[in-house]
Amino acid sequence: MRTVDIIRKKRDGGELSREELAHVIEGYTKKQVPDYQVSSFLMAVYFAGLSETEVADLTDVIMRSGVVVDLSAIPGVKVDKHSTGGVGDKTSLIVAPVVAAAGVHVPMISGRGLGHTGGTLDKLESIPGFNTRLTTEQFREGLSSVGAALVGQTDELAPADRALYALRDATGTVESIPLIAASIMSKKMVEGIDALVLDVKTGSGAFMKKQTDARRLAQAMVSIGRRMNKRVLALITDMDQPLGNAVGNSLEVMEAINTLRNQGPPDLTELSVELSARMLMLADSAKSYDQAREQCTTLLENGQALEKFKQLVANQGGDAGVVDAFEKLPTSSAEYTVASPRGGFVSRIQAEDIGTAAMLLGAGRETVDSKIDHGVGIVLERKVGERVESGDTLCTLYYNSDEHLEEATQMVEDSFRIAAAAPEAKPLIYEIIQ
Ligand code: URA
Numbered sequence: 491m492r493t494v495d496i497i498r499k500k501r502d503g504g505e506l507s508r509e510e511l512a513h514v515i516e517g518y519t520k521k522q523v524p525d526y527q528v529s530s531f532l533m534a535v536y537f538a539g540l541s542e543t544e545v546a547d548l549t550d551v552i553m554r555s556g557v558v559v560d561l562s563a564i565p566g567v568k569v570d571k572h573s574t575g576g577v578g579d580k581t582s583l584i585v586a587p588v589v590a591a592a593g594v595h596v597p598m599i600s601g602r603g604l605g606h607t608g609g610t611l612d613k614l615e616s617i618p619g620f621n622t623r624l625t626t627e628q629f630r631e632g633l634s635s636v637g638a639a640l641v642g643q644t645d646e647l648a649p650a651d652r653a654l655y656a657l658r659d660a661t662g663t664v665e666s667i668p669l670i671a672a673s674i675m676s677k678k679m680v681e682g683i684d685a686l687v688l689d690v691k692t693g694s695g696a697f698m699k700k701q702t703d704a705r706r707l708a709q710a711m712v713s714i715g716r717r718m719n720k721r722v723l724a725l726i727t728d729m730d731q732p733l734g735n736a737v738g739n740s741l742e743v744m745e746a747i748n749t750l751r752n753q754g755p756p757d758l759t760e761l762s763v764e765l766s767a768r769m770l771m772l773a774d775s776a777k778s779y780d781q782a783r784e785q786c787t788t789l790l791e792n793g794q795a796l797e798k799f800k801q802l803v804a805n806q807g808g809d810a811g812v813v814d815a816f817e818k819l820p821t822s823s824a825e826y827t828v829a830s831p832r833g834g835f836v837s838r839i840q841a842e843d844i845g846t847a848a849m850l851l852g853a854g855r856e857t858v859d860s861k862i863d864h865g866v867g868i869v870l871e872r873k874v875g876e877r878v879e880s881g882d883t884l885c886t887l888y889y890n891s892d893e894h895l896e897e898a899t900q901m902v903e904d905s906f907r908i909a910a911a912a913p914e915a916k917p918l919i920y921e922i923i924q
Pocket residue numbers: 655664669670671673674697
């Protein structure tokens with residue numbers, strides 16, 4: 491098999507076999523196929539696309555490039571949730587304990603924040619002592635004893651994805667929906683799960699700005715899941731404004747804890763209940779959608795989800811006392827409030843700019859190697875559709891260094907739009923793809 495023939499076949503719109511895809515991907519990870527040929531292959535995929543069979547095969551090849559976690563010894567359906575990323579999205583911190591409190595196992599391998607988007611691992615690591623680097627054995631143990639474990643990707647899981655992503659980044663081929671779908675799903679399928687709920691975000695703070703692209707990505711990922719005999723469902727949800735009010739690691743942990751106390755912002759609570767209920771349904775743990783939602787709401791109301799969160803934190807070495815003492819979390823030394831320049835209605839909060847401003851304050855990473863400050867961020871006091879008077883606080887910036895304060899403040903001010911009339915209400919959940 492010659493790599494150049496595979497490149498030509500794809501370039502000319504042909505359908506590649508699993509063996510041909512494996513030749514390129516495995517060859518690349520073993521350094522037998524040079525990066526200039528893999529770059530050319532990626533560009534051919536970018537333009538010619540991949541069939542559903544090819545995407546599923548590619549996912550499988552990437553997934554098998556490293557260790558595949560075996561959770562077969564743990565009984566029942568293991569179900570995870572994955573979000574394509576956004577600003578203020580802390581649903582994993584809520585959904586994992588809710589679903590585990592309902593008796594369903596949640597193995598969750600999460601990522602770190604980059605650019606304007608946050609990452610679950612960074613949020614969790616703002617809890618003193620919390621260890622996201624568990625061994626596979628500790629991961630299994632957490633899953634058995636607590637019902638949920640939240641860890642980071644290790645070098646041994648889907649290593650081909652990391653190598654391919656770096657090459658895509660350098661060759662202008664990141665924005666290929668089949669390549670994105672295979673990349674995300676290979677990292678999820680490696681976890682040993684049976685079912686997966688995908689939260690595909692769309693809007694100004696999302697990876698997929700347009701709903702049509704979000705739909706295509708969701709459809710591609712659901713199709714991969716089906717072909718790999720997994721139960722997969724995708725929700726397309728709004729990321730035009732940040733989710734909830736807090737953006738920044740310890741600020742988001744506090745908001746997640748408040749939500750687990752059933753005192754969270756309405757949009758965050760609603761999406762968390764919806765995602766959790768969908769997970770319970772995929773796990774056959776609820777008789778109906780309504781019953782699943784009711785069960786999740788009850789777990790927030792009766793304190794069992796919060797109790798499960800404490801167990802999860804303690805089991806991973808974290809200080810569960812943060813739940814009752816937010817002062818144990820990292821904090822900022824200074825704050826700056828942004829006031830509304832006029833009365834009216836908040837008609838837009840540009841999510842990407844809020845995320846970028848939080849990153850400038852130190853809450854996020856400009857590059858993968860940047861250091862983050864867990865105590866800083868932005869809290870929105872008003873969300874889209876709310877009425878404001880001139881001088882009312884729109885949001886507060888929490889910071890420890892004023893190096894980028896001016897730039898961040900300008901960005902936040904520009905991200906708010908105040909209109910005379912209330913904007914048309916938009917749904918939080920646009921579509922369900924299954
Ligand atoms: N997230 C991923 O994990 N992979 C991609 O290719 C894009 C976003």
